[in-house]
Amino acid sequence: MIEMEEMGFQEKVGKFLNRYGKVQKLKKDNIDTQSRILPYIVESQDQKFAVFAYHWKKSIGTNTIIRTEHQINDMNCDGAIIIGNRFSQNSYDMVSVTNKRRTKSIILIKIQEMEEILNAN
Secondary structure (H helix, E strand, C coil): CHHHHHHHHHHHHHHHHCCCCEEEECCHHHCCCCCCCCCEEEECCCCEEEEEECCCCCEECHHHHHHHHHHHHHCCCCEEEEEECEECHHHHHHHHHHHHHCCCEEEEEEHHHHHHHHHCC
């Protein structure tokens, strides 16, 4: 049941990302798969973003944000999109500070927001 739920989640994430550019799903060899679906790269003509989608019930905190910052540098991306169920207030605060002082951007999207955008069409 959990595997089917995760497969449905991956399909929704892929469908959502297709709206924003060319989507490439990375292979297991490329990256650490700590309790999340494999990351995607979404690329348009002028930007390249890494996308990390977490199918956790728990809140995504600052450790995940810090790890993401390191990964987008290693992956040579302009920024990252993190999709998750919930985000801690500290993670929102950290992303706000990060986006103000750096050239790389991090965007936080709740799963519910992603589903509302998908259902709008």
